[in-house]
Amino acid sequence: MEIDYSMIKVIGFDADDTLWVNETYFRETEEKFAELLDAYETKNKIDQELFKVEIKNLDLYGYGIKGFMLSMIESALDISNNKISQATIGEILNLGKKMISHPVELLEGVKEVLEQLKDKYRLIVLTKGDLLDQERKLERSGLSEYFHHVEVLSDKKEENYLNLLDHLKIDVKEFLMIGNSLKSDVLPITRIGAQAIHIPFHTTWQHEEVPVEEQNNNYLTVNSLKDIASHL
Structure with a gap:
């Protein structure tokens, strides 16, 4: 037609x-996020849980990197049963900051x-x-x-x-x-x-x-x- x-x-x-380019950087960051949490869950489970939290938070945070950062932190706390270290939370924040500053x-x-x-x-x-x-x-x-x-x-x-x-x-x-x-x-x-x-x-x-x-x-x-x- x-x-x-x-x-x-x-x-x-x-x-x-x-x-x-945008989505590529989200996928790369998800890979690194899963590596940070590999002591607690499989990559597939981590990906699933992060996606669930992102969707749940859309009405609160909207779309974008900042909301994604907050959802990663929330997911890390949930997946680790609040055992994730402050240092790892700092690494998650740095992942988001790198996305924001990416050329x-x-x-x-x-x-x-x-x-x-x-x-x-x-x-x-x-x-x-x-x-x-x-x-x-x-x-x-x-x-x-x-x-x-x-x-x-x-x-x-x-x-x-x-x-x-x-x-x-x-x-x-x-x-x-x-x-x-x-x-x-x-x-x-x-x-x-x-x-x-x-x-x-x-x-x-x-x-x-x-x-x-x-x-x-x-x-x-x-x-x-x-x-x-x-x-x-």
């Missing part, structure tokens, strides 16, 4: 794993694509996560000049998108969202009548996975950001 993008005037970009690694072709689009469309960033961390990453990325607006959302559901588009006075028929997550960047957008392009990333957080029966065909999937130019 050929999708018509002729009405599009505004393009929204997800940030993490769409503009720059921003742009995905291939990002700057070239934004350069091609900046004079044709109004470009904005719509991302989840910690406000300070996302602002910091955008500044380090060198991409700020391309975007008219940056919004860090607490979540990416239909209501969040509708409220934001209304606030920015953007017609849903003129809006296109580009991102790596079907759950957050694509399906909610198609359900409100806007357009979406899915660019899968090789690593996806379990919470962002979508069962096949919940997916639809109202969006385009491409292999990389560079591939969108031929469709616009």
Whole structure:
């Protein structure tokens, strides 16, 4: 099915794993976290328990590295039955700090694509996560000049998108969202009548996975950001 993008005037970009690498660092940190606790449980059990705590804490901490750090500490206390040492808790905090200070690694072709689009469309960033961390990453990325607006959302559901588009006075028929997550960047957008392009990333957080029966065909999937130019 050929999708018509002729009405599009505004393009929204997800940030993490769409503009720059993110999820890879979470998986690497989870590996190191499991190593710190290998005296108490198997890696598989540690991964499962950490994920449960992360999901339980989403309403409290939201998305992002700081909430992840707190969930790692809580999981370590639970898994060790409160026997984890202060030194190990310090190591867990350092894992999180290293994630926050990690250099921003742009995905291939990002700057070239934004350069091609900046004079044709109004470009904005719509991302989840910690406000300070996302602002910091955008500044380090060198991409700020391309975007008219940056919004860090607490979540990416239909209501969040509708409220934001209304606030920015953007017609849903003129809006296109580009991102790596079907759950957050694509399906909610198609359900409100806007357009979406899915660019899968090789690593996806379990919470962002979508069962096949919940997916639809109202969006385009491409292999990389560079591939969108031929469709616009």
